Amino acid sequence: MSKTLLEIKGLKTHFYTSRGVVKAVDGIDLIVKRGETVGLVGESGCGKTVTGLSIIRLISEPGRIVEGKVIFDGDDLLGLKKERMRKIRGEGIGMVFQEPLTSLNPVLRIGDQLTEAVIVHRKSSAIEAEREALALLDEVKIDSPKQTLWAYPHQLSGGMRQRVGIAMALMLKPKLVLFDEPTTALDVTVQSGILQLLKGLRQKMGLSSLFITHDLSVAAQLADRIVVMYAGKVVEDAKAGDIFKKPRHPYTKGLLDSIPKREDKGRLRSIAGSVPDLMNLPKGCPFHPRCPLKESRCEKELQDMRRAEEDWRVRCWKAA
Amino acid sequence: MVRYIAKRLLLIAPMLIGISLITFIVMHLAPGDPTSMRYGLNPEVSGSARAELKKLYDLDKPVHIQYLLWAKRLARFDFGNSFLDDRPVMQKIVERLPATLLLNVCALAVILLIALPIGVSSAVRHGSLYDKVMTIIVFIGYATPTFWFALILMVVFGFMLGWFPISGLRPWYIEYYSSGRQVADLLWHLVLPVVAASFGGLAGISRYTKSSMLEVLRQDYIRTARAKGLPERKVIYKHALRNGLLPIVTILGFALPGLISGSFIFETIFAWPGMGRLGYEAIMQYDYPVVMGVGVIASMMTLIGILISDILYAFIDPRIRYK
Numbered sequence: 222m223s224k225t226l227l228e229i230k231g232l233k234t235h236f237y238t239s240r241g242v243v244k245a246v247d248g249i250d251l252i253v254k255r256g257e258t259v260g261l262v263g264e265s266g267c268g269k270t271v272t273g274l275s276i277i278r279l280i281s282e283p284g285r286i287v288e289g290k291v292i293f294d295g296d297d298l299l300g301l302k303k304e305r306m307r308k309i310r311g312e313g314i315g316m317v318f319q320e321p322l323t324s325l326n327p328v329l330r331i332g333d334q335l336t337e338a339v340i341v342h343r344k345s346s347a348i349e350a351e352r353e354a355l356a357l358l359d360e361v362k363i364d365s366p367k368q369t370l371w372a373y374p375h376q377l378s379g380g381m382r383q384r385v386g387i388a389m390a391l392m393l394k395p396k397l398v399l400f401d402e403p404t405t406a407l408d409v410t411v412q413s414g415i416l417q418l419l420k421g422l423r424q425k426m427g428l429s430s431l432f433i434t435h436d437l438s439v440a441a442q443l444a445d446r447i448v449v450m451y452a453g454k455v456v457e458d459a460k461a462g463d464i465f466k467k468p469r470h471p472y473t474k475g476l477l478d479s480i481p482k483r484e485d486k487g488r489l490r491s492i493a494g495s496v497p498d499l500m501n502l503p504k505g506c507p508f509h510p511r512c513p514l515k516e517s518r519c520e521k522e523l524q525d526m527r528r529a530e531e532d533w534r535v536r537c538w539k540a541a
Numbered sequence: 542m543v544r545y546i547a548k549r550l551l552l553i554a555p556m557l558i559g560i561s562l563i564t565f566i567v568m569h570l571a572p573g574d575p576t577s578m579r580y581g582l583n584p585e586v587s588g589s590a591r592a593e594l595k596k597l598y599d600l601d602k603p604v605h606i607q608y609l610l611w612a613k614r615l616a617r618f619d620f621g622n623s624f625l626d627d628r629p630v631m632q633k634i635v636e637r638l639p640a641t642l643l644l645n646v647c648a649l650a651v652i653l654l655i656a657l658p659i660g661v662s663s664a665v666r667h668g669s670l671y672d673k674v675m676t677i678i679v680f681i682g683y684a685t686p687t688f689w690f691a692l693i694l695m696v697v698f699g700f701m702l703g704w705f706p707i708s709g710l711r712p713w714y715i716e717y718y719s720s721g722r723q724v725a726d727l728l729w730h731l732v733l734p735v736v737a738a739s740f741g742g743l744a745g746i747s748r749y750t751k752s753s754m755l756e757v758l759r760q761d762y763i764r765t766a767r768a769k770g771l772p773e774r775k776v777i778y779k780h781a782l783r784n785g786l787l788p789i790v791t792i793l794g795f796a797l798p799g800l801i802s803g804s805f806i807f808e809t810i811f812a813w814p815g816m817g818r819l820g821y822e823a824i825m826q827y828d829y830p831v832v833m834g835v836g837v838i839a840s841m842m843t844l845i846g847i848l849i850s851d852i853l854y855a856f857i858d859p860r861i862r863y864k
């Protein structure tokens with residue numbers, strides 16, 4: 222069995238809106254090895270969610286996966302028949318979404334929403350499925366699993382709902398879990414509880430996951446590897462330990478510097494400027510208008526991803 | 542849930558008061574007063590009959606007392622007797638109510654059976670040729686005056702093709718039929734009026750269903766359902782439909798008055814022995830007590846319809862059931 226579980230090659234997902242083409246994901250490469258957690262990091266609007274949804278082919282109109290490969294466990298998902306792809310969703314790859322408030326169906330009981338995937342995919346009986354759901358609710362540290370099964374989403378707090386969302390993604394024991402900012406919508410205290418839970422689950426179940434977040438400090442707690450995305454492209458890809466010690470891309474450095482530190486006393490340092498409009502990207506390197514290191518070459522040409530060191534790739538003319 | 546229903550019932554009370562007030566005002570805004578109107582049109586009414594009418598409507602009392610007495614009679618469904626045959630108005634209405642309910646319930650069922658699938662399938666296949674064709678058909682339906690459509694139905698299927706009877710509900714010969722054949726005959730008589738009465742609602746409800754479903758299909762929880770690998774049919778009929786129906790249930794409550802008042806037109810066109818035709822004929826003959834009675838009962842039916850839709854809503858939406 223190969224060590225690579227997921228390999229994305231040259232993936233492009235564009236949105237054909239009436240105002241123009243949004244190149245939300247524009248040729249990214251990314252690898253998740255078995256047992257590994259990869260943090261996909263970047264400011265909001267960089268194309269992280271679109272990347273996640275492209276993997277399980279849930280991009281809807283006006284979006285389209287234009288080219289590339291998504292090789293999961295040996296199969297190119299982009300070439301699979303619809304029915305095969307449906308089996309992969311849930312069974313092969315689970316996904317946890319950003320908004321616990323809106324990601325659960327308001328008119329169906331939690332139990333129903335948890336068990337339905339098992340019933341559909343494995344043809345389990347309702348009782349069997351319910352037993353599995355109870356076990357998982359316990360696993361995600363929900364105090365009263367029985368009552369929770371009978372509850373409707375609006376009766377649970379945001380943190381509880383996100384735990385349910387996590388349990389839901391794990392119901393079929395998928396080989397890969399995509400976490401799309403699972404803590405972003407939650408209060409800080411609730412956030413740390415969920416992060417604790419995910420750390421525990423990762424150890425216990427040996428999860429492989431792609432962990433999407435705009436917050437490098439969150440990624441720092443979980444990821445073995447960090448992939449930094451900017452304006453639809455990967456700009457840096459390295460082992461977590463390395464990248465936090467010595468970020469090479471000025472964007473990564475900017476993200477790292479904007480993590481609030483104790484000595485800042487609440488001052489927020491963020492990268493000047495904002496993510497460019499994906500419909501009108503600046504020429505050359507899309508980060509150059511905000512880049513402290515920019516030189517004339519950066520305005521004309523975009524550097525390819527290149528090897529900076531063993532197992533460390535970066536997309537910058539200036540990065541040593 | 543119990544609290545929710547109790548609250549809805551409490552809300553009905555001011556509406557009932559509103560109905561009683563409005564009907565009272567309408568009665569007094571009519572040119573002259575009920576007695577003179579009838580009197581003016583029928584010179585043979587004796588002076589004593591006139592006095593009797595005055596008494597029936599308590600016209601000799603001060604206006605606020607008149608209203609209270611009117612409200613009291615409303616509470617007992619006592620609308621007095623018809624000018625035409627002197628039978629109690631309520632009795633006449635009760636005789637006609639089943640035919641009206643039959644027509645409206647059938648029309649509503651037809652609307653739902655046709656409009657919901659059209660709306661759902663158009664939303665699911667949004668932008669397809671099917672959706673475009675349906676949009677055009679619905680648009681034509683929207684623009685067609687319903688009474689004109691009823692007359693066309695009558696001419697084409699009644700006179701020219703002779704497939705369906707164009708009037709009435711229970712002809713005299715029905716007594717001689719077996720019970721099975723009686724039901725068949727009843728259905729046969731129902732066809733044209735029901736088609737005519739449901740036509741107006743079809744376009745509206747199918748459009749509402751489509752836009753409601755389109756909205757729901759964009760929601761995050763639909764994406765969650767798909768991410769679990771559920772088959773599309775489950776995503777649509779289990780996850781989307783229940784949410785998509787919520788606004789429709791509300792709209793149906795509000796569409797009911799339109800349906801009921803519309804059915805008055807069709808009852809008249811198709812000589813349907815319902816409450817609407819009773820009201821129409823009463824208006825034509827200045828049969829005041831019957832007009833008021835029919836008006837009040839139709840308003841109450843509307844209130845009941847809204848109440849049912851509220852309860853149905855709570856039934857589908859747990860956010861209301863468990864508050």
Ligand SMILES: Nc1ncnc2c1ncn2[C@@H]1O[C@H](COP(=O)(O)OP(=O)(O)O)[C@@H](O)[C@H]1O
Pocket residue numbers: 236238243245263264265266267268269270271272281282283284499
């Ligand atoms: N349905 C859509 N239609 C048009 N543009 C979209 C759509 N979904 C996402 N985008 C665009 O794709 C870009 C990336 O979005 P997203 O992946 O959600 O960013 P994030 O990194 O915050 O998760 C954004 O600029 C967004 O405007």
Ligand SMILES: [Mg+2]
Pocket residue numbers: 266269270271319401402
């Ligand atoms: Mg996102």
